[in-house]
Amino acid sequence: MVKRRIQYHVFTGIDMSLHGVTWRVNASALDNMDLLEDSLKWVSGEKSIINRTKDKSFHGSEQYLIVAQTQKRKEAIESLKKLGDDVLTDILKEGIEKRIDDSKNLHIRLELSKLVAREISLADKKTTSSTVKGKFKIESYPGEKSSEVISKLIETILDNN
Numbered sequence: 001m002v003k004r005r006i007q008y009h010v011f012t013g014i015d016m017s018l019h020g021v022t023w024r025v026n027a028s029a030l031d032n033m034d035l036l037e038d039s040l041k042w043v044s045g046e047k048s049i050i051n052r053t054k055d056k057s058f059h060g061s062e063q064y065l066i067v068a069q070t071q072k073r074k075e076a077i078e079s080l081k082k083l084g085d086d087v088l089t090d091i092l093k094e095g096i097e098k099r100i101d102d103s104k105n106l107h108i109r110l111e112l113s114k115l116v117a118r119e120i121s122l123a124d125k126k127t128t129s130s131t132v133k134g135k136f137k138i139e140s141y142p143g144e145k146s147s148e149v150i151s152k153l154i155e156t157i158l159d160n161n
Contacts, residue, residue, distance in 0.1 A: 017073045017153070018080065018137060019073070019076070020072065021044060021070055023043055023044045023048075023069075023079075023135075024133050026130075029061065033066070037050050039112075039132075042115075043068070043110075043115060045078055048068045048069060050066065077153070079136075080153070080157065084120050085161055088158055096154075104140055105135045105138065108134040108135075109133050110123055112130040112132050
């Protein structure tokens with residue numbers, strides 16, 4: 001595993017990494033599915049895989065789950081970079097630990113209405129509109145704290161922009 005990490009560092013100049021990223025949005029039958037898929041493709045990367053599943057809501061209306069996923073390190077980092085300096089800085093200032101779960105995933109929610117316009121805006125507790133949920137799988141190993149690994153990656157991205 002160390003060999004792969006060293007090779008990746010030589011390729012990108014970044015020695016911290018991600019295993020992948022998943023972006024998901026819930027939509028109704030009235031939503032423009034193509035626009036939503038294009039937006040997810042834009043934020044996740046052109047090589048991401050898009051899946052759309054159809055289901056029924058609790059009340060019986062049609063609903064969809066659209067998921068964009070990539071298991072490639074480079075594309076996951078590019079997706080994180082796409083959030084932009086302001087959003088990445090805000091994530092660090094807010095305290096990144098509260099966004100990381102026990103499975104070493106960094107969770108981010110974006111405003112869907114902004115994303116379809118190719119803008120990035122973090123959703124917060126006051127957000128009442130639809131959101132897009134992002135989950136970045138952090139590459140960390142025993143002895144490493146996931147919060148430190150992802151913080152260093154974000155700081156490296158900010159330093160290189």
